[in-house]
Amino acid sequence: MSDIPNIPNEKKPTPKSIVLTSHPSSNVGAKPLPLEWGAADPAQRGPVVATLKNPGGKNAIGTHSGAYSLYRALAIAAGQLKAEHKPDLTNTAPAEPLGPFPQWADPEKIVSIDPWGHITSQVFAKQINAGWDIRPTIAVTKAHINMPELHDAVRAGRLKPDGNILAANGDVKVTKVAIEPVWYLPGVAKRFNISETELRRGLFEQTGGMFPELVTRGDLKVFLPPIGGMTVYLFGDITKLGKPATRIACRIHDECNGSDVFGSDICTCRPYLAHGIEVCIEEAQQGGVGVIVYNRKEGRALGEVTKFLVYNARKRQEMGDRAETYFQRTECVAGVQDMRFQELMPDILHWLGISRIDRLVSMSNMKFEPIVASGIQVVERVPIPDELIPADARVEMDAKKAAGYFTDKVPDQDELKKAKGRGLEE
Ligand SMILES: [Zn+2]
Numbered sequence: 516m517s518d519i520p521n522i523p524n525e526k527k528p529t530p531k532s533i534v535l536t537s538h539p540s541s542n543v544g545a546k547p548l549p550l551e552w553g554a555a556d557p558a559q560r561g562p563v564v565a566t567l568k569n570p571g572g573k574n575a576i577g578t579h580s581g582a583y584s585l586y587r588a589l590a591i592a593a594g595q596l597k598a599e600h601k602p603d604l605t606n607t608a609p610a611e612p613l614g615p616f617p618q619w620a621d622p623e624k625i626v627s628i629d630p631w632g633h634i635t636s637q638v639f640a641k642q643i644n645a646g647w648d649i650r651p652t653i654a655v656t657k658a659h660i661n662m663p664e665l666h667d668a669v670r671a672g673r674l675k676p677d678g679n680i681l682a683a684n685g686d687v688k689v690t691k692v693a694i695e696p697v698w699y700l701p702g703v704a705k706r707f708n709i710s711e712t713e714l715r716r717g718l719f720e721q722t723g724g725m726f727p728e729l730v731t732r733g734d735l736k737v738f739l740p741p742i743g744g745m746t747v748y749l750f751g752d753i754t755k756l757g758k759p760a761t762r763i764a765c766r767i768h769d770e771c772n773g774s775d776v777f778g779s780d781i782c783t784c785r786p787y788l789a790h791g792i793e794v795c796i797e798e799a800q801q802g803g804v805g806v807i808v809y810n811r812k813e814g815r816a817l818g819e820v821t822k823f824l825v826y827n828a829r830k831r832q833e834m835g836d837r838a839e840t841y842f843q844r845t846e847c848v849a850g851v852q853d854m855r856f857q858e859l860m861p862d863i864l865h866w867l868g869i870s871r872i873d874r875l876v877s878m879s880n881m882k883f884e885p886i887v888a889s890g891i892q893v894v895e896r897v898p899i900p901d902e903l904i905p906a907d908a909r910v911e912m913d914a915k916k917a918a919g920y921f922t923d924k925v926p927d928q929d930e931l932k933k934a935k936g937r938g939l940e941e
Contacts, residue, residue, distance in 0.1 A: 546572075546734075547572065547573065547574040547734055547735050548561060548562070548564055548569075548571055548572045548573055548574040549561050550562075550563065550737065552622045552699045552701075552702070552737070553619075553620060553621055553622025553623070555615075555619070555620035557631045557638035557639070560631065561574070562631075562639045562642060562647075562649045563575050563632075563652070563737055563739075564647070564648070564649055565577055565578050565650075565737075566578070566579065566648040566650060567598075568598075568599060568648070569647055569648045570645070570646050570647055570648075571642060571645075574735060574737060575697070575735065575737040575738065575739055576726050576728040576729055576732065576735050576737065576738045576739070577726055577738050577739035577740060577741065578739060578741075579650045579652065579695065579739060580695065581695045581739070581741060581742055581744050582742055584739075584741055585741060604636045604643075607636070607651070607654070608634070608637065609633050609634065609655035609656075610655055610656045610657045610690065611655060611657065611690050611754075612754070613633065613655055613692070613753065613867075614630065614757070614868060615630070615631075616756075616757045616865075616866070616867075617868075618630075618865035619631075619866070621865075622699070622702060623702060623705070624862070624889070624890075625862045625865050625866055626698065626699045626702025626703050626705075626706060626859070627696055627697065627698050627699075627702075627859040627862045628652075628653070628694060628697055628862050628866050629652050629653070629697040630866055632651055632652035632653035632694070632695070632697065633651060633652075633653035633654060633655050634651075635649050635650065635651045635652075636649075636651065652694065652695040652697050652739075653692060653693065653694045653695070654692070655690065655691075655692045656690070656691055657688070657689070657690050657691070658689055658690075658691055659682075659686040659687065659688060659689070660686070660687050660689055660748070660792075661684075661685045661687065662685075662789060662792065664785075664786070664789035664790075664792075664793070665685055665687065665789070665792065665793065665796070666685050668793050669681075669685065674793060674796060674797065675800075677800055680750060680751060680796060680799050680800055681796055681800070687750070687792075687796060688750075689748045689749060689750055690748075690749040690753050691746060691748050691749070692746065692747040692749070693744065693745075693746050694744045694745050694746070694747065694863070695739070695744040696739070696740055696744050697737060697738075697739055698737065698738045698739070699736060699737055700714060700715065700736055700737065700738055703859065706858040707856075707858060711733075715729040715733075716729075716730060718738070718740075725741075726738070742811070743770075743810075743811025743812070743813075744811060745808055745809055745810045745811060745863065746808075747807065747863065747867070748792075748795075748805075748807040748809070749804060749805065749806055749807075750795040750796055750798070750804065750805030750806075750807075751799030751800075751802070751803060751804040751805055752799075752802075753804060755803075755804055756804055756867050756868045756869070757867075757868025757869075759870065759871070761803055761804055762798055762801070762802070762803030762873045763798070763803060763804055763805075763806060763869055763871065763872050763873055763874075764794045764795050764797070764798035764804075764805045764806070764872075764874040765791075765805070765806040765807075765808070765864070765869075765872045765874070765875055765876065766787070766788065766791030766792075766794070766795070766807050766877060767808045767860060767877060767882050767886075768784070768787070768788050768791065768807060768808065768809050768810065769810045769812040769813075769815070769816070769855055770809065770810060770811050770812055770813045771784035771785070771813065771814070772813060772819065773819075775788060780905035780906070780908060781826065781905075781908060781911070781936070782905075782908050782911050783899055783904050783905070783908045783911060783912060786899060786903040786904065786905065786908075787876070787899045787903070788807070790899055790900065790903055791807055791876040792805075792807060794874055794876050794897060795807060795876075803873070806864075806867065806869070808863050808864075810855075810860070812855045815845075815852070815853040815854060815855050816853070816854040816855045816856070817845075817849045817853075821848055821849050824848050825844050825845050825849070828844045828847060828848060829841070829844045829910070830936060830937070830938055830939045831939065832844065834932075834934060835934025835936065835938065836910050836935065836936025837932060837933060837934045837935060837936070838909075838910050838911075838913035838914035838917060838926065838930070838931040838933075838935070839914075839917075839928075839932050841911060841913075841914030841915075853881070855881070857882055857884075857885045858885055860882065861885055861886050861888075861889035861891060864886065864889075864891055865889065865891075870891060870892065871891065871892040871893075871894065872886070872891060872892070872893050872894065873894045873895060874894070874895050874897050875895065875896050875897065877896065877921075878896065878898050878899065878915070878916075878921040878922060879915075879920060879921070880919055880920065883896065883921065896921050898921060898922060899912075906935075907935075907936055909935040909936075910935045910936040913926045913930060913931055913935070914931070917931055
């Protein structure tokens with residue numbers, strides 16, 4: 516390990532010894548910083564620290580910023596960022612207070628988010644003032660959004676500008692929350708009904724041994740995975756969150772860049788997202804709170820390369836793109852139909868203090884079931900209106916309805932056999 520690869524650069528760094536995080540003599544120390552997951556008092560819970568050189572030590576495997584931690588590593592390797600840079604967190608506190616809620620004090624209700632992640636500078640001010648490097652894993656800010664679909668909804672008379680939540684020019688006031696995943700390993704293992712050892716081993720081996728501490732430091736219970744997190748868009752008065760009387764409209768949306776951003780028409784993602792936002796605005800205008808959770812789980816968490824390979828396989832198969840083989844084509848390429856693991860998804864709802872969703876804008880049982888199983892009541896499920904489904908997305912919609920999506924019209928066998936998707940050359 517003493518060999519530093521040859522860098523053809525005049526600014527060649529002076530070789531330093533590599534710190535093996537898996538060994539007790541490393542910067543983790545023989546004893547990690549105390550952490551009591553689920554403790555109601557943040558001082559007792561303790562900060563989640565994954566920064567590599569913190570004077571008080573650390574207690575988490577991995578590092579901050581999710582997938583972007585690799586870019587930070589690159590910036591440091593390229594000499595553009597000092598490894599010891601500590602963020603100045605002046606004025607970065609949440610734009611609106613959020614929580615605490617009783618759910619934060621249940622170690623099993625929330626296992627993939629640090630509930631105190633947005634107020635670290637407040638609740639751990641003493642340590643930060645003493646020079647510790649404790650980073651927020653959540654940020655809360657405010658914004659205006661504006662989408663052409665909402666203008667359509669106003670024109671069609673479904674939405675009415677109120678001059679506050681929805682302005683006449685289509686601007687919508689939102690509070691938006693960015694969240695990086697923080698996994699409490701014993702809790703995550705329990706959600707999947709596997710042992711913590713099995714979970715740690717899988718994460719270690721299947722990432723090319725990226726985090727040795729997963730298998731050598733069983734005393735480090737928290738892992739910051741190098742994956743995308745989520746963004747929550749909140750509509751209405753968020754101080755009403757956590758109150759049983761508050762009506763909640765909600766859509767849990769998994770990222771689909773092609774449709775969400777570029778308007779690609781092979782699926783219903785953007786139309787359904789826009790419909791979810793419309794329902795959220797409606798609810799907020801009537802005094803409730805609207806919640807859009809946007810998870811970075813591109814292509815059912817299979818990634819976009821796999822997704823596009825599947826599109827080709829669907830469109831090139833004999834008899835064309837049709838609902839009856841929709842899931843099969845995904846399974847041929849990916850080995851499974853889906854990797855989104857909705858088991859962890861309800862955490863965000865508990866973090867927001869939600870115990871009842873009055874209007875769930877989703878037809879997916881894969882989302883509905885874990886929400887209900889986690890103890891949240893769902894009053895009404897709102898399907899996507901038929902007129903919002905793009906023509907090329909009929910294949911997806913029929914396949915999902917046939918597979919048990921929440922609907923009043925299940926397509927029959929003949930319907931599923933029909934090629935409805937465009938060919939590749941069209
Ligand atoms: Zn999509």
